[in-house]
Every structure is written in C-alpha cells, then in structure tokens.
Amino acid sequence: MDTNKVKFVLVETSNGGNIGAAARAMKTMGLSDLALVNPCEYRTYETYARASGAEDLLDNALVVDSLAAAVADCTLVIGTSARLRTLSWPQIEPHEFSTSFEAAGADGKIAVVFGRERSGLSNEELALCSQLVVIPSVASFSSLNIAAAVQVLAYEVRRVSLQAETALVATPTKKAPGELPATHEELEHMYKHLESTMIDTGYLDPGNPRMMMPRMRRLFNRTGMNRSEVQLIRGLLGSLQKAINRINSSA
Numbered sequence: 001m002d003t004n005k006v007k008f009v010l011v012e013t014s015n016g017g018n019i020g021a022a023a024r025a026m027k028t029m030g031l032s033d034l035a036l037v038n039p040c041e042y043r044t045y046e047t048y049a050r051a052s053g054a055e056d057l058l059d060n061a062l063v064v065d066s067l068a069a070a071v072a073d074c075t076l077v078i079g080t081s082a083r084l085r086t087l088s089w090p091q092i093e094p095h096e097f098s099t100s101f102e103a104a105g106a107d108g109k110i111a112v113v114f115g116r117e118r119s120g121l122s123n124e125e126l127a128l129c130s131q132l133v134v135i136p137s138v139a140s141f142s143s144l145n146i147a148a149a150v151q152v153l154a155y156e157v158r159r160v161s162l163q164a165e166t167a168l169v170a171t172p173t174k175k176a177p178g179e180l181p182a183t184h185e186e187l188e189h190m191y192k193h194l195e196s197t198m199i200d201t202g203y204l205d206p207g208n209p210r211m212m213m214p215r216m217r218r219l220f221n222r223t224g225m226n227r228s229e230v231q232l233i234r235g236l237l238g239s240l241q242k243a244i245n246r247i248n249s250s251a
C-alpha cells in the first residue's frame with residue numbers, strides 16, 4: 001500500500017488552525033495529498049503556525065468547490081463520522097482500513113473525507129462515500145477535534161503501509177482495463193443513468209423518492225464494481241430505455 005494513493009479531503013473546514021493541524025498530522029504519517037472543499041480563509045498566521053513544518057501540504061492543497069470534484073479520480077471514497085446515521089451505511093473501524101484498501105485494488109486512488117467542525121458531513125456528501133469509518137470513541141462524548149481525527153486515521157494508513165512493506169506478498173498481477181475498479185466519476189454517471197431510467201419506467205416517483213437512490217447506492221457500493229461491470233449495468237439501462245421508447249412510439 002502506497003501512502004501516495006491516499007488523499008485526505010476536508011469539507012468546509014471553518015477554522016484555519018484545524019487545517020494547519022490536520023496538515024501536520026498527515027505529514028507525520030507520510031501523507032501529502034490534501035484536498036480542501038470550500039475552506040475558510042486559511043492562508044493565515046494561525047494556520048501556518050499550527051502546520052509547523054507541514055506548510056508544503058497547505059501550499060500544494062487542491063482547493064475545489066464540491067466533494068464530487070475532490071473525489072472524481074478516486075476508486076474508493078471513505079467518509080468519517082462521530083456518530084451513526086439513520087440509513088445505516090457500511091461502517092468500519094479504523095483498523096479495518098487494510099481490508100478496504102485491498103478491495104480498492106493496487107491502481108486506485110483512495111479518499112478519506114472529513115466533515116465540518118459543527119455539523120460533520122451532509123447526507124448528500126455521505127451518499128458519495130461507500131463506507132463510513134467511525135473512531136470508536138465513548139458514546140457520551142464521541143466527537144473528536146477534526147485534526148485529532150485526521151491524526152488517528154493518518155496513523156492507520158501509515159500502519160497499513162508499513163505492514164504492506166514488510167509482508168512477503170506476491171506482486172499483484174497486472175489487470176485488464178475492464179477489471180480496474182470503477183472511478184467515482186464513472187459510478188456517478190451510472191447512478192444518473194439508473195435514476196433517469198427508474199423515473200422513465202415509473203419505478204421512481206420524483207415527487208416521492210422514498211430514499212430509493214440512497215438505497216440503490218448503498219447496494220451497488222457494497223459490491224465494489226469494476227469498469228466492465230459498470231458498462232454491463234449501463235448496457236442494461238440503455239436497453240430498457242430503448243424498450244420504453246419503442247412502447248411510447250407505438251402507443
């Protein structure tokens with residue numbers, strides 16, 4: 001496991017000091033890929049003071065205006081949360097990172113996403129994550145400072161990478177392009193296609209969506225789709241749409 005494959009994404013962090021402290025936490029664990037989604041004004045004295053030696057991560061950070069843009073090149077997106085959500089998402093503990101990383105394949109990029117200091121990640125943002133990692137803090141006081149959460153999870157990434165270095169594992173065989181894990185962007189196109197087809201068949205009522213799309217996402221995300229499997233589902237959706245068009249034109 002190469003730590004260069006892992007990107008940490010901070011969503012709408014409102015305190016520059018936290019961004020600086022997160023950069024420092026990452027750098028101590030060999031991580032350098034930092035993305036900031038709509039950050040506060042962070043080029044301040046406090047941010048750089050708290051980064052204390054990790055200024056390069058701040059200077060090279062990717063700044064974007066949506067989580068989707070930050071994770072477009074990733075094959076695995078893992079959200080983080082201090083608490084359980086209503087729609088139970090596949091949830092892992094930090095020590096289970098290694099299993100998730102293996103499933104992402106050797107070529108994919110992995111994102112670990114951190115939420116706002118006050119309100120965490122929105123349900124729409126969580127929908128982009130296929131798993132949720134929860135640091136098992138005490139239930140009565142479960143919320144860590146964001147930079148502390150970054151430190152814990154950066155350490156877990158480091159632990160996995162050190163294990164991989166020492167393990168006597170065979171080099172993975174080169175995969176055919178279709179066998180590569182689908183990127184987040186490819187999956188998003190598939191979900192859009194699925195949603196519009198479900199609306200066209202009448203299965204999904206946009207006025208009363210009944211959490212159908214989050215449930216579909218949860219189902220597909222659990223499978224860890226590769227590129228050719230995405231094509232398979234999109235082929236099916238295309239054929240359904242052709243059938244609907246035929247019915248509509250003969251009606």
Ligand code: SAH
Nearest residue numbers: 080081082114115120134135143144146149
């Ligand atoms: N009230 C918010 C807390 C946000 S804390 C909520 O309930 O979600 C800010 C961020 O730090 C969280 O979005 C998450 O990314 C991270 N974090 C804090 N405590 C955590 C924990 N116990 N496990 C995993 N991530 C945590």
